[in-house]
Amino acid sequence: MTNKAEKVHYRACHLCEATCGLEIRYIQNRIIKITGDKEDPLSRGHFCPKALTLKDIQDDPDRLRQPMQRKGTEWQPISWDEAFDLTVDRIADIRARFGNNAIGIYLGNPNVHNYGMMTHGGHFFGLLRTRNRYSATSVDQLPHQLIGYWMFGHQMLIPVPDIDRTNYFLMLGANPAASNGSMWTVPDVKKRIKSLQDRGGKMVVIDPRLTETAKLADEHLFIRPGTDAALLLGILSTLVREGMVHFKHLEPYIEGFEKVVNRIKQFSPEKAAQCTGVEAETIKRLARELAQAERAICYGRLGVSVQAFGTTCQWLIQLINIVTGNLDLPGGVLFTKPAVDDIGSSKPKAGHYGAWHSRIGNLPEFAGELPVVNLANEILTEGEGQIKVLFTGAANPVLTTPNGPHLEKALSNLDFMVSLDPYINETTRFADIILPPTSALEHDHYDIVFNTFSVRNTAMYHQALFPKPEGAYHDWEIYTELGKRFAAKLKIDHRPDLSPEQMIDFALQTGPYSAQAGHAAELSMAKLKKNVRRLDLGPLEPSIPDRLLTQNKRINCAPPELLADLDRVEADLINKKATDDLLLIGRRHLFCANSWLHNFHRLVKGKNRCLLFMHPEDMDARNILDGQQVTVSSDVGEVTVAVQGTDQVMRGVVSLPHGWGHKREGTQLHIAREHPGVSLNDLVDEKKFDPICGNAVLNGVPVSVTRAEQGY
Numbered sequence: 001m002t003n004k005a006e007k008v009h010y011r012a013c014h015l016c017e018a019t020c021g022l023e024i025r026y027i028q029n030r031i032i033k034i035t036g037d038k039e040d041p042l043s044r045g046h047f048c049p050k051a052l053t054l055k056d057i058q059d060d061p062d063r064l065r066q067p068m069q070r071k072g073t074e075w076q077p078i079s080w081d082e083a084f085d086l087t088v089d090r091i092a093d094i095r096a097r098f099g100n101n102a103i104g105i106y107l108g109n110p111n112v113h114n115y116g117m118m119t120h121g122g123h124f125f126g127l128l129r130t131r132n133r134y135s136a137t138s139v140d141q142l143p144h145q146l147i148g149y150w151m152f153g154h155q156m157l158i159p160v161p162d163i164d165r166t167n168y169f170l171m172l173g174a175n176p177a178a179s180n181g182s183m184w185t186v187p188d189v190k191k192r193i194k195s196l197q198d199r200g201g202k203m204v205v206i207d208p209r210l211t212e213t214a215k216l217a218d219e220h221l222f223i224r225p226g227t228d229a230a231l232l233l234g235i236l237s238t239l240v241r242e243g244m245v246h247f248k249h250l251e252p253y254i255e256g257f258e259k260v261v262n263r264i265k266q267f268s269p270e271k272a273a274q275c276t277g278v279e280a281e282t283i284k285r286l287a288r289e290l291a292q293a294e295r296a297i298c299y300g301r302l303g304v305s306v307q308a309f310g311t312t313c314q315w316l317i318q319l320i321n322i323v324t325g326n327l328d329l330p331g332g333v334l335f336t337k338p339a340v341d342d343i344g345s346s347k348p349k350a351g352h353y354g355a356w357h358s359r360i361g362n363l364p365e366f367a368g369e370l371p372v373v374n375l376a377n378e379i380l381t382e383g384e385g386q387i388k389v390l391f392t393g394a395a396n397p398v399l400t401t402p403n404g405p406h407l408e409k410a411l412s413n414l415d416f417m418v419s420l421d422p423y424i425n426e427t428t429r430f431a432d433i434i435l436p437p438t439s440a441l442e443h444d445h446y447d448i449v450f451n452t453f454s455v456r457n458t459a460m461y462h463q464a465l466f467p468k469p470e471g472a473y474h475d476w477e478i479y480t481e482l483g484k485r486f487a488a489k490l491k492i493d494h495r496p497d498l499s500p501e502q503m504i505d506f507a508l509q510t511g512p513y514s515a516q517a518g519h520a521a522e523l524s525m526a527k528l529k530k531n532v533r534r535l536d537l538g539p540l541e542p543s544i545p546d547r548l549l550t551q552n553k554r555i556n557c558a559p560p561e562l563l564a565d566l567d568r569v570e571a572d573l574i575n576k577k578a579t580d581d582l583l584l585i586g587r588r589h590l591f592c593a594n595s596w597l598h599n600f601h602r603l604v605k606g607k608n609r610c611l612l613f614m615h616p617e618d619m620d621a622r623n624i625l626d627g628q629q630v631t632v633s634s635d636v637g638e639v640t641v642a643v644q645g646t647d648q649v650m651r652g653v654v655s656l657p658h659g660w661g662h663k664r665e666g667t668q669l670h671i672a673r674e675h676p677g678v679s680l681n682d683l684v685d686e687k688k689f690d691p692i693c694g695n696a697v698l699n700g701v702p703v704s705v706t707r708a709e710q711g712y
Helices: 049-059 080-098 109-113 115-128 142-152 189-198 212-216 228-241 248-253 257-264 269-276 280-292 310-323 372-380 404-411 475-490 500-509 525-530 560-574 616-621 670-674
Strands: 007-012 021-027 030-036 068-071 074-077 103-107 133-135 168-172 202-206 219-221 296-300 353-357 364-366 389-393 416-420 433-435 456-459 535-539 582-585 612-614 629-633 638-645 653-655 701-707
Touching (some): 068 080, 080 475, 103 115, 109 115, 228 269, 228 310, 228 560, 257 560, 372 404, 416 475
Parallel strands (some): 103 389, 582 653, 612 638
Antiparallel strands (some): 068 433
């Protein structure tokens, strides 16, 4: 029997890219129950354990509710006026003395889960006029975005796997059964894989670990970390050699493929087999299966992006989809048509590459950001352009970017640091000022980014569940106030304050599903508010050439930087001799989202998940026993962790989960400190990166593993 005072609130979960539809039952300001919304057209009732922590986040006593100022190692609350004025005064003073580029900005990936951060951060940052901007993009999906820009004309033109209509799925370095999809909004993925198999289709997963997704697949193949480019070249060269190139409907829109053919001839499956560990005949079979399937997908995610050849891997993946005719084909990979469509807008933010380069290492910017591998050194290295003040937004780079101890040293050397964040975490403990926004349930939301990568076109506006607490600020209001006060310092006009809701309403009413566009849906904010559940806008549809934004409306198959990079692939991968080093890879767990969610008991209780996975034969060779403490060492650091023997990792490979390492002094994350784990990124060298775009190399890190000394 339902309590008459009980109400129901519908929204999508914002904690990962799946955006599962939720039904939240509540009484006044107390959540009673969170379940999946069975009528949601995208997630279909599916949700994962992370969604339950929306209640925990809302009630978390560690979450900051007012601005905090650090005095030495102590924190004290201050008023919003004091916090805003101090922040603006210090930034303006340092900018006046040392120049625009003395200001650094780092934004974490939670920014894209919160539309206020996206709609309003840009204006404030634009006033700062610094080139030292960084984000989680360059430890994650930068190769995807660069390939979208080079090949299709826009950094967000990243084709989405149409799993619901495919017959064959080749997946590399991805684990959506744990991640719920990445650069691919695909809730309920396990059932979608099962449906693929029930209709006679096949899924093949290539990964150095037998992942949760690999266990669901029809076939799993081990591959040596960091060698995916060789495998993909072996597949592509087989397609060319055996006459299996069929552009189909794409033929009129192909540019430069003959240059690719001339460069890949020497990359045979036999050469690929020598470095990948995948047999040549298997590589040829994969190529034939892709070519012969009626509808097929080649998809690679984090494992192939965060390696030394990440950009080249993503290029080769798109070429395979193109030459098999599966780009822009139902059941292949397609571009989405989101209701809020930055790609199709009158002034699309297509991106740019190499407009300037970093002071340290001469690395290229992309879309206005520099690679984060340089952040610590840009703070520590004296001279013009040295970062003196750092602004972080929803970020914890000490745990999530390369060489955490090196970055800690840099953060302690700043003149001033301010963080827009609800927690005192491993990074924000270095801040002078913390500006905490309202919680996700206290503000509205519209998903701008993940509708762009969704397996189906949908739209949903999430109204706030709880009222904004008195005296609190939404994140967009924090940015607005900072911008207003900074503009006053500069004695320039501040632009009119539009809310995120107003901005989204304009985008809806001028977008592809609007009355203005002649679409029957006639979307507007008013219509979304009347429909408290997600609206279904239909399956993905072919959109080439209309969707292409290259100048000649053709697909650029041969970016010169990537053709040139094949020399590096041959020298440093194909012809490189193997070493005795173990290679470290990360891993994802369904209960985790980077470093976000370790402060909630329901997600960390039970068995320790921060363990080193290691093959039993590798353990025997080092006289290591299951469950022992071991020391994992790299060129830049070492961690001590318990080991678990398993044949679910390839021989010569070890695996640690990402996002742990909470035993650092000064944090105020009480549950996380009780379950600290160790940080994989303390072993990652910031000096190793993909030279094309500067993306960090987090996968295939050479390490040694020894029994830990007594006393650990």
